[in-house]
Amino acid sequence: xxxxxxxxxxxxxxxxxxxxxVPCSFLTPLMNAVISSPDTAYVGAASEGEAVxxxxxxxxxxxETAVMCQNSGLGNTVNPLTSLNFPFRIPTLVLTTWRxxxxxxDEPQHExxxxxxxxxxxxxxxxxxxxxxxxxxIGPALDTAMARMGETSLPxxxxxxxxxxxxxxxxxxxxxxxPACVPQGDFTGTEPPRRVEVLDMIRTAVxxxxxxxxxxxxxxxxxxxxxxxxxxxxxVGSMGGASAIGLGTALNSDREIVVLDGDGAALMKLGxxxxxxxxxxxxxxxxxxxxxxxxxTGGQRTVSPGVDFATVASACGYAFAGRADTTDSTDALLxxxxxxxxxxxxxxxxxxxxxxxxxRPKVTPEAVARRFREYLA
Numbered sequence: 001x002x003x004x005x006x007x008x009x010x011x012x013x014x015x016x017x018x019x020x021x022v023p024c025s026f027l028t029p030l031m032n033a034v035i036s037s038p039d040t041a042y043v044g045a046a047s048e049g050e051a052v053x054x055x056x057x058x059x060x061x062x063x064e065t066a067v068m069c070q071n072s073g074l075g076n077t078v079n080p081l082t083s084l085n086f087p088f089r090i091p092t093l094v095l096t097t098w099r100x101x102x103x104x105x106d107e108p109q110h111e112x113x114x115x116x117x118x119x120x121x122x123x124x125x126x127x128x129x130x131x132x133x134x135x136x137x138i139g140p141a142l143d144t145a146m147a148r149m150g151e152t153s154l155p156x157x158x159x160x161x162x163x164x165x166x167x168x169x170x171x172x173x174x175x176x177x178x179p180a181c182v183p184q185g186d187f188t189g190t191e192p193p194r195r196v197e198v199l200d201m202i203r204t205a206v207x208x209x210x211x212x213x214x215x216x217x218x219x220x221x222x223x224x225x226x227x228x229x230x231x232x233x234x235x236v237g238s239m240g241g242a243s244a245i246g247l248g249t250a251l252n253s254d255r256e257i258v259v260l261d262g263d264g265a266a267l268m269k270l271g272x273x274x275x276x277x278x279x280x281x282x283x284x285x286x287x288x289x290x291x292x293x294x295x296x297t298g299g300q301r302t303v304s305p306g307v308d309f310a311t312v313a314s315a316c317g318y319a320f321a322g323r324a325d326t327t328d329s330t331d332a333l334l335x336x337x338x339x340x341x342x343x344x345x346x347x348x349x350x351x352x353x354x355x356x357x358x359x360r361p362k363v364t365p366e367a368v369a370r371r372f373r374e375y376l377a
Contacts, residue, residue: 002135004033004168010138011066012039014146016093018058018252020044020051021068026097029165031068036171043251043279045244046271048073052080053241054275055092057213057248060233060373066093071100071117071159072110081124081155083237084245088369091149094126094157101161121157128157133164153366175278178317183310185322185333187349192325195289196222196353199260201327202287203227205334210256211249211376215242215265217296219289222353223260224361230375234361234368240269243276243286250281253376256338257283263290263304270312273345277317282341286313289350299352313345325349 007030011017019034020043021027035042041063045051048069055065069077074096085092100106100114113120121128127148132141145156199222203212213233214220220234235242243266246259266273266288276286288309294300310321320337321344324330330348337344361368 001164001166002132002138004030004165005037006135007132007138007165008033008037008040010142011093014142015064016066017041018055018063018065019068020054020065020248022048022051022070022073024070024097024099026099026160026162027068027070027095029168030095030160032170033168034068036169041251043247043275046275047269048076049080049241050244050269050272050275052077052092053084053238053244054248056080056084056088056090057245058252059090059092060245060369061249061252061376062373063252066095068095071096071098071113074113074117074120078124080238080241081126084235084241085155086125087236087365089153089366090369091153092155093145093149094155095131096157096159098159098161104162117159126155126157128159131158131160131164178277178280180314181319181321183314183321183323184336185324185329187323187325188329190326192349192351193327193330194353195219195291195350196226196355197327198289198330198348198350199223200226201331202258202260202334205331205338206258207256207338210258211253211372212258212260213242213246213249214260215239215262217262218353218358219260219262221358221360222355225355225359228361228363230371233372236365240265240272243272244269246284246286247272247276247279247281249376250284251279253283255283255376256285257281258285259287261286261288263288263292264294264302266309267302267304267307273313273316273318276343277313280317280319281343284343285337286318286343286345288345288347290347291350291352293352295352309347310345318343318345320344321347323347
């Protein structure tokens with residue numbers, strides 16, 4: 001059995017100081033110690049996939065990271081681990097529990113995942129090892145993990161069975177009450193501007209030095225077509241993850257961070273808004289460009305016509321929220337948002353851009369990630 005503080009101290013010595021995750025009873029001692037430690041930053045995520053994306057954002061801002069989750073939630077990490085961390089070559093230490101370990105009694109919902117946990121990590125090309133079970137084993141285990149992540153720029157996993165970390169008390173402040181902001185603006189019902197026009201407005205209006213994180217699909221491709229710049233991150237894959245990446249980046253950077261999201265992507269990870277509201281990054285602007293369509297996959301409709309994202313953001317604790325669907329109202333709303341500390345959400349109705357032969361980024365995701373990290377630094 002090990003002491004959680006010993007593991008945290010050894011991880012900190014190797015540069016890992018930003019943690020995020022979703023609880024599991026097997027993780028309780030380690031997670032309690034991480035949350036309670038003055039030497040670590042911790043963000044509680046709404047989902048395991050969100051945690052992976054938050055950690056990716058923190059890495060882009062220069063931090064070394066760890067993600068904690070139950071192995072039953074490992075399935076929620078498959079998308080970002082394979083379509084975000086792998087193509088962008090973003091390392092993170094993944095600590096997953098071993099619920100349903102063969103030969104040890106557990107709940108029926110853990111039986112299958114207990115049989116395939118290590119195999120699933122292997123299938124995702126996440127090298128993994130048993131969590132160290134003694135104090136002297138901690139350093140060598142972490143050295144192996146750090147060396148492998150340094151060689152591959154990919155995640156590395158530890159699988160944590162039950163009962164090998166001693167109990168730790170929890171010292172966690174409650175989430176402070178946040179008065180709901182009053183959403184500004186409204187929709188006129190007129191034909192909205194094309195998304196590419198709104199993207200052009202935003203990229204020229206944001207403060208100098210801001211970082212722009214564009215969601216997957218046509219949004220990132222249109223931003224690339226307007227201008228390819230080190231300040232831009234084109235989130236290929238990891239649908240729904242852009243706002244979580246933005247959160248991890250904003251919490252670890254002094255720069256203004258602007259997330260260019262889509263209605264379908266925002267709906268896929270609506271829990272991200274609650275985490276952003278709880279963390280209160282003053283330098284984060286979250287823009288949802290809503291055309292009511294999954295445009296890049298053939299124009300299938302989303303359910304966004306029945307969703308008021310500005311009211312959702314207000315209820316989640318954003319400091320500013322607003323709506324606009326004309327060029328003039330979008331310009332005014334953007335200026336009003338950037339004049340106050342965030343987090344800020346802009347729900348902007350847009351029309352499809354319908355650009356013929358829309359280019360795909362010629363720069364690789366790995367190169368995009370590294371130049372963005374250098375830019376933020």
